[in-house]
Amino acid sequence: xxxxxxxxxxxxxxxxxxxxxxxxxxxxxxxxxxxRQLPEEGLKFMVYLQKENIIDESGxxxxxxxxxxxxxxxxxxxxxxxxxxxxxxxFCASSPVRELETQYFGPGTRLLVL
Amino acid sequence: xxxxxxxPSMDCAEGRAANLPCNHSTxxxxxxxxxxRQIHSQGPxxxxxxxxxxxxxxxxxxxxxxxxxxxxxxxxxATLRDTAVYYCIVRLNFGNEKLTFGTGTRLTIIx
Numbered sequence: 001x002x003x004x005x006x007x008x009x010x011x012x013x014x015x016x017x018x019x020x021x022x023x024x025x026x027x028x029x030x031x032x033x034x035x036r037q038l039p040e041e042g043l044k045f046m047v048y049l050q051k052e053n054i055i056d057e058s059g060x061x062x063x064x065x066x067x068x069x070x071x072x073x074x075x076x077x078x079x080x081x082x083x084x085x086x087x088x089x090x091f092c093a094s095s096p097v098r099e100l101e102t103q104y105f106g107p108g109t110r111l112l113v114l
Numbered sequence: 115x116x117x118x119x120x121x122p123s124m125d126c127a128e129g130r131a132a133n134l135p136c137n138h139s140t141x142x143x144x145x146x147x148x149x150x151r152q153i154h155s156q157g158p159x160x161x162x163x164x165x166x167x168x169x170x171x172x173x174x175x176x177x178x179x180x181x182x183x184x185x186x187x188x189x190x191x192a193t194l195r196d197t198a199v200y201y202c203i204v205r206l207n208f209g210n211e212k213l214t215f216g217t218g219t220r221l222t223i224i225x
Contacts, residue, residue: 042216042218045212059212103213105160107157108157
């Protein structure tokens with residue numbers, strides 16, 4: 001059973017460009033969470049999605065950031081008009097349908113904005 | 115969610131047991147204690163969780179005090195690959211709540 005997959009593992013963007021980060025949850029998991037880790041800081045929750053629904057986006061910046069988890073395909077975290085402060089590691093986690101299930105994390109995408 | 119307090123860093127000799135403490139004095143009855151670790155540049159790795167009974171799996175043991183105000187994660191025979199930041203997290207026992215990471219304990223295994 002493959003774990004949580006994230007791609008790309010490394011992404012370099014220039015200021016003003018768009019960044020798209022993809023997350024494929026573990027097989028059988030329909031809940032996806034995105035977390036961000038700024039350099040030398042802890043992980044911060046961003047958004048929690050189920051298939052086609054955003055459940056909790058309390059940690060998402062109000063502008064430029066969006067997330068989706070379509071019926072088919074991976075979850076996408078999209079950052080428009082990136083700025084240097086967006087440089088961070090972005091981690092995706094997934095969990096099964098049942099409540100209080102453990103979240104399993106992917107390897108992360110390291111975004112560098114030049 | 116209740117907050118946790120962990121020492122910022124600890125050292126442990128290779129082959130010895132590593133005991134990582136965590137205080138969660140404001141934990142409520144419907145909150146679990148979870149432990150994750152993050153090895154440098156990798157995604158967080160789930161270790162173990164519990165409510166009030168002690169738990170053991172292939173990675174570690176979790177000892178929770180009777181009043182549930184603190185817990186200890188035990189790595190029975192630490193190896194160099196156990197060097198990581200260890201996070202103690204309390205989480206509600208319903209729904210699919212987000213994880214709130216603190217600053218954790220940076221554990222260094224000494225050869």
